Amino acid sequence: MKILLMKTFLIIALLSGYFAIAPSAQIVKKDTALIKQIDSMFKTDQFWRKEFAKTKRKEKSVYSDETIQSKWEEADRINELKAKAIIKKYGYPGYDLVGGSSDSFWAIVQHCDDDIPFQEQVLILMKKEVDKNNADKENYALLTDRVLVGKHQKQIYGTQVNVDPKTHKATPFPLKYPKSVDKLRKEVGLEPLAAYLKSFE
Numbered sequence: 001m002k003i004l005l006m007k008t009f010l011i012i013a014l015l016s017g018y019f020a021i022a023p024s025a026q027i028v029k030k031d032t033a034l035i036k037q038i039d040s041m042f043k044t045d046q047f048w049r050k051e052f053a054k055t056k057r058k059e060k061s062v063y064s065d066e067t068i069q070s071k072w073e074e075a076d077r078i079n080e081l082k083a084k085a086i087i088k089k090y091g092y093p094g095y096d097l098v099g100g101s102s103d104s105f106w107a108i109v110q111h112c113d114d115d116i117p118f119q120e121q122v123l124i125l126m127k128k129e130v131d132k133n134n135a136d137k138e139n140y141a142l143l144t145d146r147v148l149v150g151k152h153q154k155q156i157y158g159t160q161v162n163v164d165p166k167t168h169k170a171t172p173f174p175l176k177y178p179k180s181v182d183k184l185r186k187e188v189g190l191e192p193l194a195a196y197l198k199s200f201e
Helices: 004-016 034-057 065-090 102-108 116-131 139-149 177-187 193-200
Strands: 160-162 170-173
Touching: 034 065, 034 102, 065 102, 065 116, 065 170, 102 116, 102 139, 116 139, 170 193, 177 193
Parallel strands: none
Antiparallel strands: 160 170
16 A cells, blocks of 8 residues: 555646756856857957957959958957956857857957956956866966966966067967976976977977
Protein backbone atom coordinates (compact mmCIF):
# COMPACT_ATOMS: atom_id res chain seq x y z
CA MET A 1 0.00 0.00 0.00
CA LYS A 2 2.86 2.39 0.85
CA ILE A 3 4.51 1.72 -2.51
CA LEU A 4 1.25 2.47 -4.34
CA LEU A 5 0.80 5.73 -2.43
CA MET A 6 4.39 6.75 -3.21
CA LYS A 7 3.91 6.11 -6.95
CA THR A 8 0.68 8.11 -6.89
CA PHE A 9 2.46 11.01 -5.17
CA LEU A 10 5.24 11.00 -7.75
CA ILE A 11 2.78 11.11 -10.65
CA ILE A 12 0.80 13.96 -9.08
CA ALA A 13 3.99 15.85 -8.24
CA LEU A 14 5.32 15.59 -11.80
CA LEU A 15 2.01 16.68 -13.33
CA SER A 16 1.68 19.65 -10.98
CA GLY A 17 5.29 20.78 -11.38
CA TYR A 18 6.02 20.10 -7.73
CA PHE A 19 9.72 19.41 -8.41
CA ALA A 20 11.35 22.70 -9.39
CA ILE A 21 14.40 22.81 -11.64
CA ALA A 22 17.48 24.13 -9.87
CA PRO A 23 18.50 27.64 -11.04
CA SER A 24 21.92 26.36 -12.13
CA ALA A 25 20.24 23.97 -14.55
CA GLN A 26 18.36 26.73 -16.33
CA ILE A 27 19.58 27.60 -19.82
CA VAL A 28 20.23 31.25 -20.66
CA LYS A 29 18.58 32.12 -23.94
CA LYS A 30 20.87 33.84 -26.43
CA ASP A 31 19.94 37.41 -27.28
CA THR A 32 19.66 37.44 -31.08
CA ALA A 33 19.14 41.21 -31.25
CA LEU A 34 22.29 41.83 -29.21
CA ILE A 35 24.25 39.35 -31.32
CA LYS A 36 23.15 41.18 -34.47
CA GLN A 37 24.18 44.52 -32.97
CA ILE A 38 27.63 43.31 -31.90
CA ASP A 39 28.24 41.63 -35.26
CA SER A 40 27.37 44.87 -37.05
CA MET A 41 29.70 46.83 -34.78
CA PHE A 42 32.52 44.37 -35.39
CA LYS A 43 32.02 44.51 -39.14
CA THR A 44 32.49 48.28 -39.06
CA ASP A 45 35.43 47.95 -36.68
CA GLN A 46 37.25 45.65 -39.10
CA PHE A 47 36.28 47.31 -42.39
CA TRP A 48 38.36 50.47 -42.05
CA ARG A 49 41.27 48.62 -40.48
CA LYS A 50 41.36 46.31 -43.49
CA GLU A 51 41.30 49.28 -45.85
CA PHE A 52 44.18 50.84 -43.91
CA ALA A 53 46.10 47.56 -44.13
CA LYS A 54 45.67 47.63 -47.91
CA THR A 55 47.40 51.00 -48.14
CA LYS A 56 50.25 49.77 -45.93
CA ARG A 57 50.73 46.84 -48.30
CA LYS A 58 50.67 49.25 -51.26
CA GLU A 59 47.41 47.71 -52.47
CA LYS A 60 44.71 49.75 -54.14
CA SER A 61 41.80 51.05 -52.08
CA VAL A 62 38.76 52.90 -53.39
CA TYR A 63 39.11 55.26 -50.42
CA SER A 64 41.65 58.02 -49.90
CA ASP A 65 43.97 57.95 -46.90
CA GLU A 66 42.09 60.90 -45.42
CA THR A 67 38.72 59.16 -45.80
CA ILE A 68 40.01 55.94 -44.25
CA GLN A 69 41.43 57.78 -41.26
CA SER A 70 38.35 59.90 -40.62
CA LYS A 71 35.90 57.02 -41.09
CA TRP A 72 38.04 54.78 -38.90
CA GLU A 73 38.00 57.32 -36.07
CA GLU A 74 34.27 57.89 -36.48
CA ALA A 75 33.51 54.15 -36.42
CA ASP A 76 35.58 53.63 -33.26
CA ARG A 77 33.89 56.57 -31.56
CA ILE A 78 30.39 55.27 -32.33
CA ASN A 79 31.31 51.69 -31.39
CA GLU A 80 32.69 52.87 -28.07
CA LEU A 81 29.41 54.59 -27.20
CA LYS A 82 27.47 51.46 -28.13
CA ALA A 83 29.87 49.22 -26.18
CA LYS A 84 29.39 51.35 -23.06
CA ALA A 85 25.62 51.08 -23.41
CA ILE A 86 25.90 47.28 -23.73
CA ILE A 87 28.12 47.02 -20.64
CA LYS A 88 25.72 49.19 -18.66
CA LYS A 89 22.72 47.04 -19.62
CA TYR A 90 24.16 43.52 -19.72
CA GLY A 91 27.53 43.54 -18.02
CA TYR A 92 30.12 41.69 -20.10
CA PRO A 93 28.26 39.70 -22.79
CA GLY A 94 29.53 36.14 -22.43
CA TYR A 95 29.13 33.05 -24.60
CA ASP A 96 25.86 32.08 -22.90
CA LEU A 97 24.28 35.36 -24.01
CA VAL A 98 25.82 36.09 -27.43
CA GLY A 99 27.81 33.00 -28.43
CA GLY A 100 30.96 33.69 -30.46
CA SER A 101 30.02 37.36 -30.72
CA SER A 102 31.46 37.66 -27.21
CA ASP A 103 34.92 37.59 -28.83
CA SER A 104 33.85 40.28 -31.31
CA PHE A 105 32.74 42.48 -28.43
CA TRP A 106 36.13 42.03 -26.78
CA ALA A 107 37.86 43.19 -29.99
CA ILE A 108 35.75 46.34 -30.02
CA VAL A 109 36.67 47.12 -26.40
CA GLN A 110 40.31 46.40 -27.23
CA HIS A 111 40.14 49.37 -29.60
CA CYS A 112 38.71 51.78 -27.00
CA ASP A 113 42.20 53.00 -26.16
CA ASP A 114 41.09 56.58 -25.60
CA ASP A 115 39.14 55.50 -22.51
CA ILE A 116 41.34 53.26 -20.36
CA PRO A 117 39.03 53.52 -17.31
CA PHE A 118 36.28 51.97 -19.45
CA GLN A 119 38.61 49.16 -20.52
CA GLU A 120 39.46 48.57 -16.86
CA GLN A 121 35.76 48.40 -16.03
CA VAL A 122 35.29 45.80 -18.77
CA LEU A 123 38.25 43.78 -17.43
CA ILE A 124 36.60 43.47 -14.01
CA LEU A 125 33.34 42.30 -15.53
CA MET A 126 35.10 40.05 -18.05
CA LYS A 127 37.10 38.32 -15.29
CA LYS A 128 33.86 37.12 -13.70
CA GLU A 129 32.84 35.51 -16.98
CA VAL A 130 36.30 34.04 -17.59
CA ASP A 131 36.14 32.36 -14.17
CA LYS A 132 32.89 30.71 -15.28
CA ASN A 133 34.39 29.66 -18.66
CA ASN A 134 31.94 32.08 -20.23
CA ALA A 135 34.57 34.31 -21.87
CA ASP A 136 37.96 33.76 -23.48
CA LYS A 137 41.05 33.66 -21.23
CA GLU A 138 43.40 34.66 -24.05
CA ASN A 139 41.31 37.71 -24.85
CA TYR A 140 41.33 38.64 -21.18
CA ALA A 141 45.13 38.45 -21.14
CA LEU A 142 45.38 40.61 -24.25
CA LEU A 143 43.12 43.30 -22.82
CA THR A 144 44.99 43.17 -19.50
CA ASP A 145 48.28 43.90 -21.24
CA ARG A 146 46.65 46.53 -23.45
CA VAL A 147 45.46 48.44 -20.40
CA LEU A 148 48.81 48.16 -18.61
CA VAL A 149 50.76 49.40 -21.64
CA GLY A 150 48.21 52.18 -22.12
CA LYS A 151 48.95 53.28 -18.54
CA HIS A 152 52.70 53.09 -19.22
CA GLN A 153 53.08 50.14 -16.87
CA LYS A 154 54.82 46.80 -17.37
CA GLN A 155 52.68 44.14 -19.02
CA ILE A 156 52.17 40.60 -17.71
CA TYR A 157 51.76 38.34 -20.72
CA GLY A 158 53.89 40.06 -23.36
CA THR A 159 51.05 40.37 -25.85
CA GLN A 160 51.71 44.01 -26.73
CA VAL A 161 54.69 44.34 -29.06
CA ASN A 162 56.58 46.88 -31.11
CA VAL A 163 57.73 46.00 -34.62
CA ASP A 164 60.77 47.78 -36.04
CA PRO A 165 59.75 49.12 -39.50
CA LYS A 166 63.25 48.53 -40.88
CA THR A 167 64.25 45.15 -39.45
CA HIS A 168 60.67 43.90 -38.93
CA LYS A 169 61.84 42.50 -35.61
CA ALA A 170 59.17 42.34 -32.92
CA THR A 171 59.94 43.05 -29.29
CA PRO A 172 57.48 43.12 -26.38
CA PHE A 173 56.86 46.23 -24.36
CA PRO A 174 58.47 45.97 -20.87
CA LEU A 175 57.49 42.85 -18.93
CA LYS A 176 56.60 42.73 -15.25
CA TYR A 177 57.70 39.12 -14.83
CA PRO A 178 60.15 38.38 -17.67
CA LYS A 179 61.47 35.13 -16.16
CA SER A 180 58.02 33.58 -15.76
CA VAL A 181 56.27 35.10 -18.76
CA ASP A 182 55.94 31.79 -20.63
CA LYS A 183 54.44 30.12 -17.57
CA LEU A 184 51.93 32.93 -17.23
CA ARG A 185 51.13 32.75 -20.94
CA LYS A 186 50.55 29.00 -20.73
CA GLU A 187 48.06 29.47 -17.89
CA VAL A 188 45.80 31.49 -20.20
CA GLY A 189 46.35 29.33 -23.28
CA LEU A 190 48.90 31.51 -25.08
CA GLU A 191 51.85 30.12 -27.04
CA PRO A 192 55.45 30.76 -25.85
CA LEU A 193 56.57 34.35 -26.24
CA ALA A 194 59.32 33.54 -28.78
CA ALA A 195 56.82 31.89 -31.13
CA TYR A 196 54.38 34.76 -30.66
CA LEU A 197 57.02 37.37 -31.54
CA LYS A 198 58.08 35.40 -34.59
CA SER A 199 54.54 35.54 -35.95
CA PHE A 200 54.85 39.33 -36.22
CA GLU A 201 58.02 39.07 -38.28
